[in-house]
Amino acid sequence: MVGRRIRAWHFPAVVAFTAVCAWYVFHVGERPPGVTYFDIAVHEAGHVAFAVFGRRVMLAMGDGAQVLFPLCLALFQLGRQRDLVAGAALLAWAGEAAGDAANYIGDAPFSRYTLIGGTTGDWTRFFADAHRPELAIPVANAVRILAVGLMLSAVAIAIYGSARETLRARARSAPYDSGEVSAEPSRTGSYLAPWQSEPPVRIRPRRSATAP
Numbered sequence: 001m002v003g004r005r006i007r008a009w010h011f012p013a014v015v016a017f018t019a020v021c022a023w024y025v026f027h028v029g030e031r032p033p034g035v036t037y038f039d040i041a042v043h044e045a046g047h048v049a050f051a052v053f054g055r056r057v058m059l060a061m062g063d064g065a066q067v068l069f070p071l072c073l074a075l076f077q078l079g080r081q082r083d084l085v086a087g088a089a090l091l092a093w094a095g096e097a098a099g100d101a102a103n104y105i106g107d108a109p110f111s112r113y114t115l116i117g118g119t120t121g122d123w124t125r126f127f128a129d130a131h132r133p134e135l136a137i138p139v140a141n142a143v144r145i146l147a148v149g150l151m152l153s154a155v156a157i158a159i160y161g162s163a164r165e166t167l168r169a170r171a172r173s174a175p176y177d178s179g180e181v182s183a184e185p186s187r188t189g190s191y192l193a194p195w196q197s198e199p200p201v202r203i204r205p206r207r208s209a210t211a212p
Contacts, residue, residue, distance in 0.1 A: 006085060011161050056130070067097045092154040094150050101143055
């Protein structure tokens with residue numbers, strides 16, 4: 001369960017983050033500035049972690065890890081922690097990573113992107129090793145659809161979470177709005193709403209009047 005308080009601006013912030021990610025990867029064709037180094041770190045870690053499985057797996061799992069890492073975190077936050085804010089934000093990151101991967105996969109036949117160190121792109125080498133460069137565009141389109149689906153899921157969860165928090169806030173304020181308060185004052189002298197309760201109090205036994 002979520003151990004922090006959900007604020008009213010959290011869900012709109014997730015939607016805004018998703019929109020920025022979508023604009024960068026689909027329109028500009030680059031990673032968002034604030035996410036770039038996270039993507040690169042996970043990408044390179046994926047190459048290292050999967051290098052033992054052969055050259056092709058190593059080449060593919062740079063972008064593969066870049067997508068799977070935030071996606072697995074998102075599923076953990078949504079399924080285990082029930083944290084809609086973190087889960088939606090991580091889904092948006094996974095969608096950004098998939099959109100970025102789609103850009104590089106689609107660029108494999110052309111090698112237009114400038115890479116770190118000036119090396120040949122992972123997907124250029126991948127499809128060259130497979131002798132199937134014509135598959136680059138169809139694979140890129142499929143990954144781009146995945147990216148769109150992840151981002152739309154992030155937005156949908158954020159909208160649902162925002163609506164749920166709004167309904168909860170109204171339910172909490174309803175007794176005050178309707179004037180429904182307890183007729184009995186609390187120990188502090190204030191009147192309680194029907195849904196409020198006081199902590200238990202330890203009752204000590206009274207002394208006998210005849211006690212010395």
